[in-house]
Amino acid sequence: xxxxxxxxxxxxxxxxxxxxxxxxxxxxxxxxxxxxxxxxxxxxxxxxxxxxxxxxxxxxxxxxxxxxxxxxxxxxxxxxxxxxxxxxxxxxxxxxxxxxxxxxxxxxxxxxxxxxxxxxxxxxxxxxxxxxxxxxxxxxxxxxxxxxxxxxxxxxxxxxxxxxxxxxxxxxxxxxxxxxxxxxxxxxxxxxxxxxxxxxxxxxxxxxxxxxxxxxxxxxxxxxxxxxxxxxxxxxxxxxxxxxxxxxxxxxxxxxxxxxxxxxxxxxxxxxxxxxxxxxxxxxxxxxxxxxxxxxxxxxxxxxxxxxxxxxxxxxxxxxxxxxxxxxxxxxxxxxxxxxxxxxxxxxxxxxxxxxxxxxxxxxxxxxxxxxxxxxxxxxxxxxxxxxxxxxxxxxxxxxxxxxxxxx
Amino acid sequence: xxxxxxxxxxxxxxxxxxxxxxxxxxxxxxxxxxxxxxxxxxxxxxxxxxxxxxxxxxxxxxxxxxxxxxxxxxxxxxxxxxxxxxxxxxxxxxxxxxxxxxxxxxxxxxxxxxxxxxxxxxxxxxxxxxxxxxxxxxxxxxxxxxxxxxxxxxxxxxxxxxxxxxxxxxxxxxxxxxxxxxxxxxxxxxxxxxxxxxxxxxxxxxxxxxxxxxxxxxxxxxxxxxxxxxxxxxxxxxxxxxxxxxxxxxxxxxxxxxxxxxxxxxxxxxxxxxxxxxxxxxxxxxxxxxxxxxxxxxxxxxxxxxxxxxxxxxxxxxxxxxxxxxxxxxxxxxxxxxxxxxxxxxxxxxxxxxxxxxxxxxxxxxxxxxxxxxxxxxxxxxxxxxxxxxxxxxxxxxxxxxxxxxxx
Numbered sequence: 086x087x088x089x090x091x092x093x094x095x096x097x098x099x100x101x102x103x104x105x106x107x108x109x110x111x112x113x114x115x116x117x118x119x120x121x122x123x124x125x126x127x128x129x130x131x132x133x134x135x136x137x138x139x140x141x142x143x144x145x146x147x148x149x150x151x152x153x154x155x156x157x158x159x160x161x162x163x164x165x166x167x168x169x170x171x172x173x174x175x176x177x178x179x180x181x182x183x184x185x186x187x188x189x190x191x192x193x194x195x196x197x198x199x200x201x202x203x204x205x206x207x208x209x210x211x212x213x214x215x216x217x218x219x220x221x222x223x224x225x226x227x228x229x230x231x232x233x234x235x236x237x238x239x240x241x242x243x244x245x246x247x248x249x250x251x252x253x254x255x256x257x258x259x260x261x262x263x264x265x266x267x268x269x270x271x272x273x274x275x276x277x278x279x280x281x282x283x284x285x286x287x288x289x290x291x292x293x294x295x296x297x298x299x300x301x302x303x304x305x306x307x308x309x310x311x312x313x314x315x316x317x318x319x320x321x322x323x324x325x326x327x328x329x330x331x332x333x334x335x336x337x338x339x340x341x342x343x344x345x346x347x348x349x350x351x352x353x354x355x356x357x358x359x360x361x362x363x364x365x366x367x368x369x370x371x372x373x374x375x376x377x378x379x380x381x382x383x384x385x386x387x388x389x390x391x392x393x394x395x396x397x398x399x400x401x402x403x404x405x406x407x408x409x410x411x412x413x414x415x416x417x418x419x420x421x422x423x424x425x426x427x428x429x430x431x432x433x434x435x436x437x438x439x440x441x442x443x444x445x446x447x448x449x450x451x452x453x454x455x456x457x458x459x460x461x462x463x464x465x466x467x468x469x470x471x472x473x474x475x476x477x478x479x480x481x482x483x484x485x486x487x488x489x490x491x492x493x
Numbered sequence: 494x495x496x497x498x499x500x501x502x503x504x505x506x507x508x509x510x511x512x513x514x515x516x517x518x519x520x521x522x523x524x525x526x527x528x529x530x531x532x533x534x535x536x537x538x539x540x541x542x543x544x545x546x547x548x549x550x551x552x553x554x555x556x557x558x559x560x561x562x563x564x565x566x567x568x569x570x571x572x573x574x575x576x577x578x579x580x581x582x583x584x585x586x587x588x589x590x591x592x593x594x595x596x597x598x599x600x601x602x603x604x605x606x607x608x609x610x611x612x613x614x615x616x617x618x619x620x621x622x623x624x625x626x627x628x629x630x631x632x633x634x635x636x637x638x639x640x641x642x643x644x645x646x647x648x649x650x651x652x653x654x655x656x657x658x659x660x661x662x663x664x665x666x667x668x669x670x671x672x673x674x675x676x677x678x679x680x681x682x683x684x685x686x687x688x689x690x691x692x693x694x695x696x697x698x699x700x701x702x703x704x705x706x707x708x709x710x711x712x713x714x715x716x717x718x719x720x721x722x723x724x725x726x727x728x729x730x731x732x733x734x735x736x737x738x739x740x741x742x743x744x745x746x747x748x749x750x751x752x753x754x755x756x757x758x759x760x761x762x763x764x765x766x767x768x769x770x771x772x773x774x775x776x777x778x779x780x781x782x783x784x785x786x787x788x789x790x791x792x793x794x795x796x797x798x799x800x801x802x803x804x805x806x807x808x809x810x811x812x813x814x815x816x817x818x819x820x821x822x823x824x825x826x827x828x829x830x831x832x833x834x835x836x837x838x839x840x841x842x843x844x845x846x847x848x849x850x851x852x853x854x855x856x857x858x859x860x861x862x863x864x865x866x867x868x869x870x871x872x873x874x875x876x877x878x879x880x881x882x883x884x885x886x887x888x889x890x891x892x893x894x895x896x897x898x899x900x901x
Contacts, residue, residue, distance in 0.1 A: 278721030311755035311778045312847035313686030330735035347719035358757045370719045439720035
């Protein structure tokens with residue numbers, strides 16, 4: 086059985102992790118930033134060394150392939166992203182991107198005759214500075230000029246200004262990809278959660294990417310002087326919000342063991358130390374593997390918030406986000422991944438992905454599968470993101486075996 | 494019994510309320526702003542009409558007196574402030590300032606022979622844009638040049654830049670006032686709370702200004718991915734903070750009926766919708782009429798926060814502010830105010846002030862009293878701040894009668 090070059094993959098991961106590295110160990114490579122350009126140049130140089138050709142589309146999504154495979158379709162795709170969240174870690178995206186490149190290098194080195202060519206992909210702005218899963222969404226669905234014109238990054242910069250003269254973007258029209266050109270997509274990724282490590286397993290075979298709900302829960306009370314208003318006469322929006330927030334763990338547990346409910350942003354107004362809060366706005370993130378579960382979570386937070394608000398004598402306004410449906414992974418691809426694990430003798434389990442990935446978009450046009458490796462303590466999107474090097478090599482070998490089975 | 498000119502007082506309140514008026518009914522007259530200059534010009538013109546002389550000190554505190562009383566001490570003082578919070582109401586400060594002026598005008602008109610002269614005061618920046626009760630604090634304690642050099646307003650402007658060329662500030666040295674020049678201070682103010690209105694009473698005789706405690710309660714958990722981290726494995730700082738905040742009403746009630754505990758500012762980090770909060774910092778405002786009560790409140794919030802943090806598996810750091818002691822009002826002045834109420838046949842009750850006032854500073858050097866009138870629904874520091882005009886006139890008459898008894 087052919088295997089990847091583990092030392093080369095790990096060296097590549099170390100090299101890429103130095104691009105955008107910050108004091109304190111974090112990495113910042115925002116899409117279209119100077120760091121993104123440096124990282125892409127480095128990736129292009131790796132492709133050139135390996136005799137691979139690199140092309141890019143109008144969104145900056147990049148594809149590496151062997152020159153002999155130019156125009157050969159349908160192709161088996163694998164890849165991920167190299168942009169990071171601000172002060173992120175060395176593995177999220179980078180691991181799946183460089184493992185796909187390593188698989189393509191090994192296939193090229195071995196000169197294997199394959200029924201279908203394999204391509205290594207790098208998707209733009211997976212972390213969504215300009216749009217949710219920006220590059221893979223546009224690849225699959227296209228964008229209208231007015232959509233792009235309205236996109237603004239977290240620093241307030243307009244996409245269409247920022248990507249002017251970006252050297253890894255072509256003049257290619259931004260229209261939906263022809264699904265007939267793709268024979269399947271496999272993404273390797275760190276779990277970003279603690280389940281595999283806790284279970285002591287090598288590999289997660291992703292069954293589905295969980296659905297995403299949530300929204301804006303605003304409690305509206307009355308601003309009063311913090312010194313002169315007796316406690317029983319207050320309509321304190323934060324007291325209501327706090328009471329509501331303490332119920333989130335139970336509300337999630339009632340729906341399922343896999344359901345999660347998070348408030349990561351809470352805004353008060355008038356936001357003054359000596360004024361009873363008039364408004365408290367909670368931004369909720371609700372996830373569950375089934376659409377029915379998310380619908381149930383939406384209903385539960387709304388009902389509970391209304392009860393709490395009534396008890397506190399405040400009003401509540403619930404503005405739910407549109408639900409993003411769970412994305413099941415292709416049954417055939419899941420089986421191919423299981424078979425690859427078993428061929429290598431690696432332990433595994435099926436599991437949902439709690440995080441969103443480019444695979445969500447690819448799954449709408451081609452049979453898609455995802456492979457997880459353990460994340461130490463489940464930490465991700467932060468400098469301490471870590472996976473044991475042996476596990477990184479195991480995951481890449483499962484990817485290679487899976488791609489070879491799909492390409493044969 | 495001589496009375497104030499109610500129509501004139503109410504007309505003055507209406508006129509002053511137009512200076513700094515904003516769309517939506519709010520009033521913004523920050524200390525040393527252009528609106529502050531306009532308001533002071535208007536006040537100076539009223540003094541000139543009434544044949545009164547206006548002087549100002551190095552901080553912009555202003556004193557109106559009859560020219561014949563130049564240099565006569567000790568004098569009976571009354572007054573308040575004309576600066577407002579951003580988008581404040583028409584009565585906080587303005588009422589006590591204009592009622593003191595009206596009293597001085599009536600005394601002048603009547604040509605009453607008084608043992609001690611009466612002076613009407615306007616204190617600078619009571620709302621504390623540059624420092625807590627800025628003008629009255631400096632009047633009583635003085636400021637060092639380095640204190641003033643470090644003061645910055647909420648918009649980031651340095652005091653010593655902002656007050657350059659301010660036309661209502663003299664070159665007088667900023668040193669503590671000689672207490673021998675003051676024979677007592679009486680401040681008339683709206684209650685800014687609902688107690689008098691709920692009790693159906695005309696006048697509050699302030700027994701003390703409550704003490705002020707509080708501080709910064711920081712819960713420190715762990716930032717985790719909101720999609721991939723199971724609920725039981727989280728160390729969510731906001732869950733701990735919410736649990737803690739819901740206990741504030743009980744903690745205050747255990748100390749006394751008058752105790753209040755407020756969290757008006759809450760900051761999360763990393764403050765991202767899809768990340769479990771790592772830190773939640775609550776800014777607490779704790780008030781009680783006795784020092785022992787504030788000490789008990791400080792102890793209660795700390796103990797409870799530690800229990801809650803342990804239950805949630807997070808750390809907590811409590812950084813208490815220095816306690817500002819309660820300020821008792823002078824017994825003799827309280828009695829003079831009660832007697833004035835009774836002379837007019839107005840109903841009254843003794844009560845603490847939950848809000849801070851310039852009287853706190855004056856009380857450290859001279860016997861001080863405060864008179865409250867009802868605030869409709871207890872609303873203050875906002876555009877709907879309102880007191881029935883008849884009640885405003887009653888309060889001013891109590892002030893006049895009290896000042897006359899102190900000056901006789």
